[in-house]
Structures are given as structure tokens and as C-alpha cells.
Amino acid sequence: MLSGLANPRQAAVQLMNFGLILSTAFMMWKGLSVITDSPSPIVVVLSGSMEPAFQRGDLLFLWNRNVVAETSVGEIVVYNVKGKDIPIVHRIVRKFGKGPEAKLLTKGDNNVSDDTELYASGQDYLVRKDIIGSVFAYIPFVGYVTILLSEHPWLKTVMLGLMGLVVVLQRE
Amino acid sequence: MASTEKITVYNVADLRATTDDALLNYLNSLGLRQSHTLLDTRLALGFSAFLLSAACFAWDYKLGFESTKQYTLIAVILYTLLNGALTYWIMFVEQGTIYAGSTKDGKTRIRVISDSKKPQQKGEAPLYKLRVDVEDVKTKKVQKIELERRFSEWFDASGRFVAAPFQTVLAQGIPLVGRLDPKRAVAAAPASGGQGMIKEQFAETPGYTAEILDAIASGLGESSTTAATGFSANQDAGKKRRK
Numbered sequence: 177m178l179s180g181l182a183n184p185r186q187a188a189v190q191l192m193n194f195g196l197i198l199s200t201a202f203m204m205w206k207g208l209s210v211i212t213d214s215p216s217p218i219v220v221v222l223s224g225s226m227e228p229a230f231q232r233g234d235l236l237f238l239w240n241r242n243v244v245a246e247t248s249v250g251e252i253v254v255y256n257v258k259g260k261d262i263p264i265v266h267r268i269v270r271k272f273g274k275g276p277e278a279k280l281l282t283k284g285d286n287n288v289s290d291d292t293e294l295y296a297s298g299q300d301y302l303v304r305k306d307i308i309g310s311v312f313a314y315i316p317f318v319g320y321v322t323i324l325l326s327e328h329p330w331l332k333t334v335m336l337g338l339m340g341l342v343v344v345l346q347r348e
Numbered sequence: 349m350a351s352t353e354k355i356t357v358y359n360v361a362d363l364r365a366t367t368d369d370a371l372l373n374y375l376n377s378l379g380l381r382q383s384h385t386l387l388d389t390r391l392a393l394g395f396s397a398f399l400l401s402a403a404c405f406a407w408d409y410k411l412g413f414e415s416t417k418q419y420t421l422i423a424v425i426l427y428t429l430l431n432g433a434l435t436y437w438i439m440f441v442e443q444g445t446i447y448a449g450s451t452k453d454g455k456t457r458i459r460v461i462s463d464s465k466k467p468q469q470k471g472e473a474p475l476y477k478l479r480v481d482v483e484d485v486k487t488k489k490v491q492k493i494e495l496e497r498r499f500s501e502w503f504d505a506s507g508r509f510v511a512a513p514f515q516t517v518l519a520q521g522i523p524l525v526g527r528l529d530p531k532r533a534v535a536a537a538p539a540s541g542g543q544g545m546i547k548e549q550f551a552e553t554p555g556y557t558a559e560i561l562d563a564i565a566s567g568l569g570e571s572s573t574t575a576a577t578g579f580s581a582n583q584d585a586g587k588k589r590r591k
Binding site: 183185188189192193195196199200202203206207209210213215 | 372384387388390391394395397398400401402404405408412413414417420421423424427428431
């Protein structure tokens with residue numbers, strides 16, 4: 177395979193194939209994002225605040241368009257606290273008003289109190305804009321790998337090492 | 349001349365890739381001019397799709413999702429179209445062509461499509477299939493030639509590629525090549541090296557040992573036996589072996 181690199185065109189084709197794998201994966205993610213209108217259409221549950229409905233490591237699929245009805249009480253939504261990048265998965269328990277400016281209050285099923293303390297200082301309620309999607313489907317446990325990788329960074333090195341080993345062995 | 353690189357004889361993809369490269373070099377060395385249009389179009393499509401996705405990544409990273417939603421939507425649609433066009437190009441236009449070119453005077457065009465096939469029986473060498481279209485530019489007549497040979501005819505037991513028998517196969521199988529390389533066209537037709545048995549016979553009595561191949565490479569052209577009707581002799585030998 178290396179002899180193919182002598183020809184610049186062949187090398188370009190090899191490079192292009194590799195680049196296209198990356199770009200296709202990225203564009204599929206972006207396509208999903210655009211269809212669901214959510215910046216992050218698939219999230220992993222990080223805490224146990226929604227038990228018994230969702231456990232840590234569950235993979236959630238989000239939909240962020242209000243085609244049929246407005247976001248209402250009882251829906252499980254994902255939102256980002258202003259200024260922080262951690263998505264929180266909780267249920268809407270109160271709604272005041274109608275339309276995009278309605279005030280929404282959320283609470284985790286497994287939490288004692290509602291989310292008022294979690295919101296940014298000075299913010300007492302969420303509005304529709306803060307929500308990045310409602311959960312419409314989920315796969316249990318599949319997302320646990322990402323939790324493991326972020327809590328034990330050395331696992332990333334081990335995984336990369338294993339993948340490198342597989343590639344080298346395949347050549348032989 | 350024997351190449352010094354060794355490849356695994358059991359890896360059909362490697363066998364085919366090495367043979368394809370050798371074919372390109374051989375045809376170009378005969379003075380045929382290679383046309384790069386097929387490959388260039390593929391590169392143009394692929395790279396523009398990649399650049400589009402890179403741009404999308406850049407604006408999404410810098411400006412966030414909400415403000416660039418519309419552009420991202422357009423980018424996704426365009427990317428799908430480009431990728432679809434690329435797939436169409438590879439599947440229906442290129443169709444596995446490894447060489448497209450013409451003679452220096454531009455009167456004849458040649459196109460070579462290669463493929464490999466697993467052997468029918470266990471222990472036999474895999475097959476290298478070629479489809480060659482030779483087109484006369486003026487009359488637009490296309491001569492289609494199909495060749496099917498075993499890789500063991502030009503790879504020795506240890507995986508070294510030997511150019512001479514391969515070039516002879518091409519020169520005797522494709523009249524245009526035979527015209528451009530008369531030396532090979534009348535050379536000794538290569539025996540079905542190894543009689544098709546890679547595992548056992550390559551170990552004990554290979555059809556072509558490295559020494560025999562080197563001898564052929566150096567002393568070719570003088571000691572021909574079945575030479576005169578080299579092309580048809582080859583065809584018959586091929587038919588016999590396929591049983």
C-alpha cells in the first residue's frame with residue numbers, strides 16, 4: 177500500500193478517503209442537529225436526578241421543534257444553565273403563561289426541591305429559548321462509555337493503544 | 349527485473365494493488381499517455397465536499413449553532429449532493445478503471461478495468477481479471493478484451509513481483525500493447541506458474557522459482573518456443589486451466 181504513495185494523485189486519493197470519513201461523520205451529526213433544531217440532539221444522562229425514569233449512562237434522543245403543541249408540563253427536557261456547558265435533564269413541573277415567553281420551572285424526579293437553585297443567579301425561571309430539546313426516545317446504558325472516558329482519562333490512552341495495535345496487526 | 353518489495357501472497361487486495369500499479373507503470377513506459385480526467389474529477393468532488401464540511405465545522409465552532417443554523421442546513425444539503433455525485437461517479441462512471449489513456453498520436457484510446465476473484469478451488473491462486481476497451485477514435489469502434497490470469501503467474505512464492513511474465517501476458521493479450529512492445533509480444537508464454545497450487549507446490553516445486561524468473565527477465569526474447577502465435581497459444585492455455 178505504501179508504494180501507492182509514490183504517485184501524488186494516489187496519495188491524494190488516500191488522503192481524501194480518510195478526510196471524507198471524518199467529514200461524513202461530522203455532517204451526519206450536523207444534519208441530525210438541523211433536523212431536530214437542537215445543538216446537541218443526542219445526550220448522555222450524567223446524574224441520577226431523574227431516576228427511576230433515566231439512569232446514569234442512558235442515551236437520550238432530543239427533538240426541539242414545537243410542530244403540534246407547545247412544550248408543556250410533564251415533558252422531560254434538556255437545558256443548559258446560562259454560562260455553564262453542562263446539559264441538565266429534568267421534567268417541567270410548572271408553566272406560567274403561554275407562547276415562547278412563558279415561564280417554565282423544572283425539577284428532577286429524584287430531587288427533593290425544584291431547580292431554582294440551579295439556574296443562573298437572578299434567574300428564577302426558564303423560557304423556551306433555554307431548552308435545547310425534549311426527550312422523545314432513549315437507549316439505556318449505551319452512553320456509559322463516554323462517562324467512563326471522561327471520569328477516567330487514562331482509559332482514552334488504553335483505547336487508542338488497543339486500536340493502534342489492531343491496525344498494526346492487520347497490516348501483517 | 350524483480351522488485352525487491354515482498355508482499356503477502358495470501359492478501360488478494362495487496363496482490364491486486366501491486367499488479368495494478370505495475371500495469372500503470374508498464375503502459376506509461378510504452379509511451380501511452382495517461383489521461384487523469386477520471387481521477388481528477390473524483391478528487392475535485394471529494395475535496396470540495398471535505399472543504400465544505402471543514403467550513404461548516406469552522407463557523408459552527410466560532411459562532412455557535414443557533415446563529416448559523418441556516419448556513420448549516422444549506423451546507424448539509426450541498427454535502428449530501430456532492431457525496432451522492434461522488435458515489436455515482438465512482439460506481440457508474442469509473443467502474444473500477446485503473447488506467448485510461450491514449451496513444452501518442454491520439455488515434456487510439458485505451459481503458460483498463462481490473463478486478464480480482466477468489467479461486468474456485470481451495471489451494472489455487474486467486475485470479476486477476478482485466479477488461480480492456482480499445483477504441484479507435486476515428487471509427488469509434490471499441491474492441492473489448494477480457495483477460496483472466498492467476499496471480500501466481502507473475503508473483504513468486506515469496507511474494508515478489510516479477511515484471512517480465514506480467515508484461516508478456518499484457519503484450520500477448522492486448523494487441524495494442526503487443527504493437528507497442530514487440531519484444532514481449534513474441535516472448536515465451538509464461539507457464540501457469542505453480543500449477544495453481546499455492547500452498548503445497550509453492551513450498552516444494554514452484555512453477556517459478558526466483559532464479560527462473562530472474563533468468564527469464566535477463567534473457568528474454570531470444571529463446572522463445574511457442575512464440576509465433578503467442579496470443580492464441582495463450583488463450584488456449586487459459587481455457588484449459590479454467591477447468
